[in-house]
Amino acid sequence: xxxxxxxIPEKFLKPYNPAESEESVYKQWEDSGYFNPxxxxxxxVTDKDAEYxxxxxxxxxxxxxxxxxxxxxxxxxxxxxxxxxxLGKRTLWIPGTDHAAIATQSKVEKELIKREKKNRHxxxxxxxxxxxxxFAQKSHDTIVTQIKKIGASLDWSREAFTxxxxxxxxxxxxxxxxxNAGLIYRGNRTVNWDPKGQTVxxxxxxxxxxxxxxxxxxxxxxxxxxxxxxxxxxxxxxVVMHPDDERYSKYTHGQTIEVEWINxxxxxxxxxxxxxxPDMGTGVMTITPWHSAVDFDIAKKHGLEMEQIIDQYxxxxxxxxxxxxxxxxxxxxxxxxxxxxxxxxxxxxxxxxHNVPTAERSGGLVEPQVMRQWFIDVNKPFTLPHSEINGIAxxxxxxxxxxxxxxxxSGQISVLPERFEKTYHHWINNLRDWNISRQLxxxxxxxxxxxxGSNEKEILVSPDTLPDENWEQDPDTLDTWFSxxxxxxxxxxxxxxxxxxxxxxxxxxxxxxxxxxxxWVARMILMTGFNLGTVPFKTVYLHGMLRAKDGRKFSKSLNxxxxxxxxxxxxxxxxxxxxxxxxxxxGNDMKFDEAQVNAYKKFANKLWNITRFILTETSGHDHAxxxxxxxxxxxxxxxxxxxxxxxxxxxxxxxxDLAADKxxxxxxxxxxxxxxxxxxxxxxDGSDIEKISRQWMLYEILTQSLKILHPxxxxxxxxxWQSLPHKESDMLMIAQWPSTK
RNA sequence: GGGCGAUUAGCUCAGUUGGUUAGAGCACUGCAUUUACACUGCAGGUGUCGGGGGUUCGAAUCCCUCAUCGCCCACCA
Numbered sequence: 001x002x003x004x005x006x007x008i009p010e011k012f013l014k015p016y017n018p019a020e021s022e023e024s025v026y027k028q029w030e031d032s033g034y035f036n037p038x039x040x041x042x043x044x045v046t047d048k049d050a051e052y053x054x055x056x057x058x059x060x061x062x063x064x065x066x067x068x069x070x071x072x073x074x075x076x077x078x079x080x081x082x083x084x085x086x087l088g089k090r091t092l093w094i095p096g097t098d099h100a101a102i103a104t105q106s107k108v109e110k111e112l113i114k115r116e117k118k119n120r121h122x123x124x125x126x127x128x129x130x131x132x133x134x135f136a137q138k139s140h141d142t143i144v145t146q147i148k149k150i151g152a153s154l155d156w157s158r159e160a161f162t163x164x165x166x167x168x169x170x171x172x173x174x175x176x177x178x179x180n181a182g183l184i185y186r187g188n189r190t191v192n193w194d195p196k197g198q199t200v201x202x203x204x205x206x207x208x209x210x211x212x213x214x215x216x217x218x219x220x221x222x223x224x225x226x227x228x229x230x231x232x233x234x235x236x237x238x239v240v241m242h243p244d245d246e247r248y249s250k251y252t253h254g255q256t257i258e259v260e261w262i263n264x265x266x267x268x269x270x271x272x273x274x275x276x277x278p279d280m281g282t283g284v285m286t287i288t289p290w291h292s293a294v295d296f297d298i299a300k301k302h303g304l305e306m307e308q309i310i311d312q313y314x315x316x317x318x319x320x321x322x323x324x325x326x327x328x329x330x331x332x333x334x335x336x337x338x339x340x341x342x343x344x345x346x347x348x349x350x351x352x353x354h355n356v357p358t359a360e361r362s363g364g365l366v367e368p369q370v371m372r373q374w375f376i377d378v379n380k381p382f383t384l385p386h387s388e389i390n391g392i393a394x395x396x397x398x399x400x401x402x403x404x405x406x407x408x409x410s411g412q413i414s415v416l417p418e419r420f421e422k423t424y425h426h427w428i429n430n431l432r433d434w435n436i437s438r439q440l441x442x443x444x445x446x447x448x449x450x451x452x453g454s455n456e457k458e459i460l461v462s463p464d465t466l467p468d469e470n471w472e473q474d475p476d477t478l479d480t481w482f483s484x485x486x487x488x489x490x491x492x493x494x495x496x497x498x499x500x501x502x503x504x505x506x507x508x509x510x511x512x513x514x515x516x517x518x519x520w521v522a523r524m525i526l527m528t529g530f531n532l533g534t535v536p537f538k539t540v541y542l543h544g545m546l547r548a549k550d551g552r553k554f555s556k557s558l559n560x561x562x563x564x565x566x567x568x569x570x571x572x573x574x575x576x577x578x579x580x581x582x583x584x585x586x587g588n589d590m591k592f593d594e595a596q597v598n599a600y601k602k603f604a605n606k607l608w609n610i611t612r613f614i615l616t617e618t619s620g621h622d623h624a625x626x627x628x629x630x631x632x633x634x635x636x637x638x639x640x641x642x643x644x645x646x647x648x649x650x651x652x653x654x655x656x657d658l659a660a661d662k663x664x665x666x667x668x669x670x671x672x673x674x675x676x677x678x679x680x681x682x683x684x685d686g687s688d689i690e691k692i693s694r695q696w697m698l699y700e701i702l703t704q705s706l707k708i709l710h711p712x713x714x715x716x717x718x719x720x721w722q723s724l725p726h727k728e729s730d731m732l733m734i735a736q737w738p739s740t741k
Numbered sequence: 742g743g744g745c746g747a748u749u750a751g752c753u754c755a756g757u758u759g760g761u762u763a764g765a766g767c768a769c770u771g772c773a774u775u776u777a778c779a780c781u782g783c784a785g786g787u788g789u790c791g792g793g794g795g796u797u798c799g800a801a802u803c804c805c806u807c808a809u810c811g812c813c814c815a816c817c818a
Contacts, residue, residue, distance in 0.1 A: 015780060190816090208815090226818065240818090277817075285818040294816040354817080368816085419745070423813065426744070430815075515813090549753085551811085582766085583754065588746080589812090593753060595767055602780045613777035653757090661755075661765070676777070 008615040009723045016608035018572025018601075021719045026148055029718075034734050035155045037090045045734045046090050053084035054092045054504040056491050057154060058512045058520070059162060059484065061100035062139040063107050066146045067554055068580075068592055069513065069546045071564040075577040076543055076584060076656065077511050078152045082711035083651050084508075085153070086737040092504050093153060094491045096160035097140050101443035101480035102205070104139075106197060106361045108132045108442075125441050132442045149565060151573050151714045153733065158500075160491040162483040163444065170490035171483050172447040172462070174531055179448075179461045181382045183400065183530070184374060184436070190293040191371050191435050192357065195314035196364025199439040200373055202479060203432065204519055206366055208355035215352030216336060217281075219344045221259030221268060226281040228352060230339070231331045234262055234320050235307045236286035240298060243272040245283050260342065262335060263321045273298055291368050310367055328365075374437035374446060374476070376400070378526075387533040394533070403529030404428050404522060413525065416541045416654055417587040420517060427518050436479045443477030450474070485523035488536040507537045514542040514587055541654055544589040546580070551591060567597060574713035575601035581712060582660040603664060604716050607709070610672055611720050614698045617683055621695045623726045630690055633697040636675060639666075640701055645740040647708050663709050671701055703727065704738050 011020075033039035040046035055077055060070055077093065085091040105120075108131055112118050120128040140161070147154065160167060178184040191200040217226050223239060239257075241248045253272040258265055268286075275298050276285055289299035289306040299306055311317055316331050318324045323331045339345050357366040378400045387394045389403065390410040405428055407413050408421055415421045437446060449460040449471035460471060483490070488507050492500040506528075512520060521540055528536040547553055548560045555561070567576050578600040583590045629637065643666045650659040675698075682694055703724065710717040710732050721732035729735045 012777090015778080228818085275816095275818095280817055287818080292816065292818080294818075297816085355815085423745070426814070518814095545812095585755090588754095591753065593767080596753075598780085599767060602778095605780045606778065609778035609780090611777085616777070650757095655757085658755075658757090665765075672778080673782080677782090680777090 008612065008619065011723075012608065012612040012615065016572075016605045016716060018574065018604070018715060019569065022149070022151070022568075022573055022715045025715050025718050026151060028731070029153065029733060030156070032731060032733075034085075034731065035093070035153050036157050037092045037155070040085075040734065041090065045729075046085075046088060048090070050088055050090045052092070052504055052508070053081070053087075053089040054094075054507045055081060055509050055511070056094045056488050056507055057096060057152075058510070058516075059096040059098035059160075059487065060143050061098050061103050062136040062143065063100055063103050064139050065142050066564060068562050068564050068567075069554070070146070071150055071567075071576060072543065072546050072580045072584065073511060073513070074147055074150045074152045075580045076541070077509075078150070078714070079577075079581060079656055079711040080509060080511075080651070080654075081153055082714060082733065083737070085733065086707065086710070086735060088736065090503070092155055092158070092500075094158050094160065095144075095147065095152075095154040095156060096162070096487070096491055097143060098484055099136060099161065099163035099443065099480065101438065101440055101477060102197070102199070102201070102361050103480070104132060104136055105440050105442040108135050111135075120441065128441055146564060149568050149573060150577065153714070158491070162480070162487070162490075166493065167483060167486070167490045168444060170486050170494055171444045171478065172464075173495045174482075174486060174527065175447050175478075176461050178376065178530065181530075183377050183380055183382060185377060186372060186374050188370055188372050189375065189433070189435075190296045190368050191373050192359075192366045193312065193369040193371065194359035194362055194364040194366055195312060197359055197362035198312070200369075200371060200435055200437065201359055201361075201366070202435050202481075205360045206357045207360045209358050210353060211356045212351055212353050213356075215349040217346040217348070218339060219346055220261070220284075220286060221257050223284045224282045224346050225284055225286050228354060229332070230335045231316065231320075231323075231328050232288040232291050232309050233286065233335075234309055234316075234323075236261075236288055237266055237268050238271050238287050238299070238302075238304055239268050239284060240271045240273050240276045240287055241284050242274060242276045242278045245276075245278040247278075247283060260344065262339060269304075271298070271302055271304070273301070290370050293368055296370060306370065308370070310369075312369070314365065314367060328367075373435050374448075375433040375435055377433050378431050379433075384530075384533055389529060389534060400526050400530060401428055401431065404525050407525055407529060407535050413535050413537065414539050416539065420514060420542055420587060424517060424522065427522065434479075436482050437474075437476040438479055439475075440477050443480060444483055446474040446476050446478060448474040481519055481523050484520055485527035486531070488524060489528060489532055494531070505532070506535050509539050509541060510537040511541040511543060513545060515545065517542060539654070542587050543584055544587055547589055547591050549591050549593050554592075562592065562594075567594070571597045571601040572604060572715070574604050574715050577714075578603065578660060578664075578712055581656050582664070583657060585657055586654065600664075603668065604713060606668055606672060607705075607713075607716060607720070610667065610676065611702060611723075613676055614702045615723075615725075617679065618695045618699045621692075621699065623696065623699050627692045627696050628689065629697065630693045633693045636697055637700065639670060640704055641738075641740045643670075644704065644708050644738050648737070648740065651711070660712050663705070663712065667705055667709070671705065675701065699726075706732060707735055707738055710735075 029035065037046060041048045060066055081091055081093045109120055175184060192206055194201050213228055215226060215228050216230055217224050227233060251270045253270060255270045256267050259268050276283065287295035287298055289295045289304065290308045291310060307319060309317060309319055310328060314328050316323050316326050323335060358364065359366055381397045381399055383395060384392060384398050385395060389407055390412045391406045392398050405425060408415060408424060447462055449467060452470055452472050460467060489501060489505055492498060492505055494501055524536040528534060575597050579597040643662060646662050647659040679694055679698060683691055706717045706721050718732045721727060
């Protein structure tokens with residue numbers, strides 16, 4: 001008899017349980033090989049001449065585990081990737097991790113001190129590196145597991161690591177090319193020395209900390225000078241004033257005067273220079289070229305002497321006489337005491353608020369030092385032999401700064417949101433030569449060898465390994481951003497001219513957080529411009545930061561971190577993805593609220609039950625035969641297509657949040673609340689024509705909705721898809737995005 | 742010191758080029774129902790759209806100004 005319950009898969013009779021299906025669904029995807037575009041072409045899923053869509057995953061640091069911010073980033077990218085794959089594009093998303101030299105090394109060092117009370121020197125370079133690699137491997141494995149849990153459709157067969165062999169080759173090749181072009185040089189310049197981490201760091205690795213300190217005014221001969229750092233002042237023997245400052249017109253440039261100073265009398269020389277601001281304090285300053293970049297420039301300009309006052313451990317050198325060997329801050333008070341005794345203190349401002357430079361990773365107080373380090377010259381003109389950059393012709397002369405500016409101003413790279421272009425250009429304008437050497441052990445060793453006994457005069461720059469025993473490699477390593485700057489093309493096999501490189505570069509989209517615009521995005525543009533004469537990506541989507549519900553940052557010290565896996569377990573990956581993506585707009589921070597995730601878990605269940613209803617009501621119907629649709633069903637079809645069109649449009653415009661909200665509204669409040677409700681009576685009491693029309697329509701709604709929801713909620717949609725009696729493909733992930741004419 | 746962003750319902754946020762009675766989710770209140778779905782349905786309500794001024798037939802939207810919060814940049818000796 002026909003009164004029996006129609007047969008639908010049993011799982012639909014109970015609520016949707018993500019834990020039961022997510023793992024097996026991901027495994028099916030992986031086993032299918034469809035994450036790899038080559039497989040898609042091979043199996044006829046993708047046309048080999050199809051337009052490409054490529055993303056390289058911003059490589060997470062191998063410093064531990066991923067947090068919710070990474071989940072946001074993965075969800076965001078995966079949604080775009082799945083959308084484009086369904087559009088029929090040759091779609092490649094490359095996974096990888098970053099060795100993150102300084103971050104990883106300092107993490108391991110801290111652990112080492114804590115657990116074994118040893119520092120890296122106790123272990124020695126070789127042993128220490130083994131420890132770091134072990135740690136990195138463990139982090140890597142955790143990270144990969146986490147990324148898979150989110151459902152990211154990455155092509156794992158192409159996985160890369162910034163410190164693996166292929167990437168090392170790319171790094172050395174770039175170094176050599178830039179060295180030969182004269183852009184990489186070794187020189188004595190003011191650098192940021194971190195006495196705690198015992199390495200130099202770049203300007204971008206400095207975090208300014210606001211502190212209230214004392215500001216001192218000292219009598220210096222006939223002048224009064226101000227300083228917050230008396231401990232640097234021992235050998236200040238140049239007095240600088242503006243040439244047009246009438247107060248000091250009686251002094252002439254080069255004139256010497258005798259002054260009584262910290263450790264006795266001193267011959268000071270008058271320097272007239274525009275660098276001195278007449279409106280600042282007394283308009284007179286003394287300079288400490290060794291420990292200040294500005295002072296260094298003045299000294300260089302006038303050919304003045306420079307002396308080091310503070311050593312690499314932050315202690316005063318013998319030049320400080322009785323204060324020698326003292327730590328900087330301890331010496332400060334004592335020096336002021338002495339000056340007070342000598343009657344040289346004019347006044348002390350007790351509440352001077354200023355920004356103190358500290359090292360991002362170690363927290364050490366950064367001391368400017370003149371040191372011999374490796375740099376990339378960002379202003380030096382060079383010839384770009386081959387250029388695909390709009391506005392820079394092949395064979396023409398350009399600079400790295402120009403490349404960074406032009407690629408963005410020409411629109412070849414579009415930045416989302418656009419407002420970040422302004423800060424980007426501003427940063428470039430103020431950019432100084434990039435200090436790329438680090439006194440760290442973990443990282444790419446600088447590919448430079450010095451001939452033993454040659455006093456470092458004979459240099460060999462080579463992408464290969466050690467030539468012979470007569471040569472010694474530079475002990476330093478490269479800034480971690482040097483290798484990540486190559487990421488879009490090193491992951492594709494460069495410097496070899498691989499098929500991948502030809503097929504997928506420039507990449508289509510890059511989706512990092514805005515906080516690494518300078519660190520990374522700008523460096524990728526620089527590196528790609530120089531090495532390939534093109535751009536690394538066409539669009540940069542800068543997502544905002546994910547914050548805790550109270551608006552504060554997620555951080556270790558606040559102990560308010562949320563483990564993405566816990567959330568996945570509790571609500572399912574789809575719910576988490578949806579919650580993250582529905583609130584994300586380019587450049588704006590968002591707050592994470594677990595209640596939202598729960599709401600989307602309910603949404604997943606709603607879909608589950610919509611499916612149950614539709615499968616029950618359409619049991620046995622043949623979807624291939626399109627019936628004559630009723631007027632009402634034509635309307636319903638129209639609304640479905642409108643929804644699809646809206647989503648297509650907004651996904652193309654990167655308004656993922658609006659697209660997500662749309663499908664939510666549609667499925668819940670239109671399909672479930674209206675269409676399903678009216679179907680109940682219609683399917684019971686309607687005419688055969690009405691019934692057949694509606695059955696066809698319901699099934700159509702289900703299949704099309706699954707498709708357009710799939711990029712957002714890949715697991716449940718795939719799970720349902722595979723239970724459908726009629727479907728165009730075995731897997732939803734390779735089904736065709738519905739077209740709406 | 743320079744720059745940027747935010748300010749819309751109790752909370753989290755949409756609101757596309759200025760155009761009807763300003764929208765969602767969560768939370769809340771009332772009612773209903775054993776139903777495709779209790780991970781449910783229906784109903785309900787609150788907004789001087791941060792303040793002030795201006796442009797306009799019309800402003801949450803454009804301009805000016807102020808305020809609060811947040812972020813980024815910077816070599817005040």
